[in-house]
Amino acid sequence: MAPRMVEVVPLNISDKDLMSAVATEITRIFSFPCRVGVAERLPAELLDERRGQYHATRILEHLAVSDRTSFRLLGVTTLDIFTPILRYVFGEAMLEGRAALVSTYRLSTAPPGDDFPSNRSVFVSRVLKECIHELGHTFGLTHCDDPACVMAASLDMTHIDAKSTQLCYYCKIMLKDELNKN
Ligand SMILES: [Zn+2]
Numbered sequence: 001m002a003p004r005m006v007e008v009v010p011l012n013i014s015d016k017d018l019m020s021a022v023a024t025e026i027t028r029i030f031s032f033p034c035r036v037g038v039a040e041r042l043p044a045e046l047l048d049e050r051r052g053q054y055h056a057t058r059i060l061e062h063l064a065v066s067d068r069t070s071f072r073l074l075g076v077t078t079l080d081i082f083t084p085i086l087r088y089v090f091g092e093a094m095l096e097g098r099a100a101l102v103s104t105y106r107l108s109t110a111p112p113g114d115d116f117p118s119n120r121s122v123f124v125s126r127v128l129k130e131c132i133h134e135l136g137h138t139f140g141l142t143h144c145d146d147p148a149c150v151m152a153a154s155l156d157m158t159h160i161d162a163k164s165t166q167l168c169y170y171c172k173i174m175l176k177d178e179l180n181k182n
Pocket residue numbers: 133137143153154
């Protein structure tokens with residue numbers, strides 16, 4: 001059985017500080033050990049040449065069958081990703097599955113009136129929220145109605161900026177139940 005360790009997989013991304021911030025936050029929220037794994041470059045066949053974007057679902061499948069030993073794999077990439085029904089996505093995950101994915105590509109847009117992207121902390125906080133959110137799906141959590149909860153659905157940047165990296169009381173209980181099932 002794979003060790004109950006979460007692995008952050010850097011995919012076409014070189015920001016080491018960001019990767020370790022993600023790993024630290026994952027351990028804080030989910031109480032699992034988390035490490036930053038070996039970086040990789042995505043195979044060219046995962047690129048949709050017509051759209052100039054990478055296919056999120058196929059990246060998840062690529063991660064899920066990898067011979068990495070951790071029980072959860074979270075890919076983080078700077079590449080622009082999409083699913084067939086959406087123009088782009090911030091992230092994607094297998095519900096109760098092994099793999100999750102977050103793209104930083106669209107997370108560096110300035111909030112109105114802000115001097116972003118010079119404001120790195122806003123960017124980092126968005127990435128952390130999306131990583132916790134997508135990983136939450138792999139542990140069986142679904143979308144939450146509490147706009148401050150990290151499991152709230154984020155259709156645009158205002159939604160992401162409005163929420164915290166924290167699970168609400170209800171989602172924490174759901175997570176505990178899900179983890180006790182396995
Ligand atoms: Zn979601």
